Amino acid sequence: MWNKDSYHQIEIIRQRITELRYLAKNPAEAASGRLESLEALQTALEELKVAEEELFEQNEELIAARQALETERQRYQDLFNFAPDGYLLTDMNGTIQEANRAVAHLFSVERHYLVSKPLPARLDAGKESKG
Structure with a gap:
């Protein structure tokens, strides 16, 4: 589900990208921090992918529920009208x-x-x- 944790994950990714850019400019420090940053970035991206899939599923469920609700609403409207x-x-x-x-x-x-x-x-x- 998209919540504060999702926004926090995005912020972590932004920080990691900033770190990677810094490490790319400073080769002496790159060896120690690059792999760790890439692994953290990969983990954060995987978590975001899971959150995206959950949101997609929830959206599909909401669409189906809305269609069912509209069908029922129309049914009762027809019962009233006729x-x-x-x-x-x-x-x-x-x-x-x-x-x-x-x-x-x-x-x-x-x-x-x-x-x-x-x-x-x-x-x-x-x-x-x-x-």
Whole structure:
């Protein structure tokens, strides 16, 4: 997983690269530190590769979960929209947020005309048109 340890590993790699550049410029010190730095760099790179693979797997899992969630959301949206009975979804103030086809047919309007309207106003309008 990508976390503070991953950033720490990157910082270690940067430090090792700086050391290798220094050793490349100073051949007298190169023999003692080069191999150690290369081994540490190799270890850090292997750890980063593992972290990358874990991130890739997690991303694939998230994509699959999102697709499954979207499929289920669409299923329930279709159940709501095509239900034989009229359904309204309102907020706490009674403002219509969603309306299904049956309730639009009941009020003899298209669904988008119901959305954002207060429910009591729609009920009063229904009484006037039937009266």
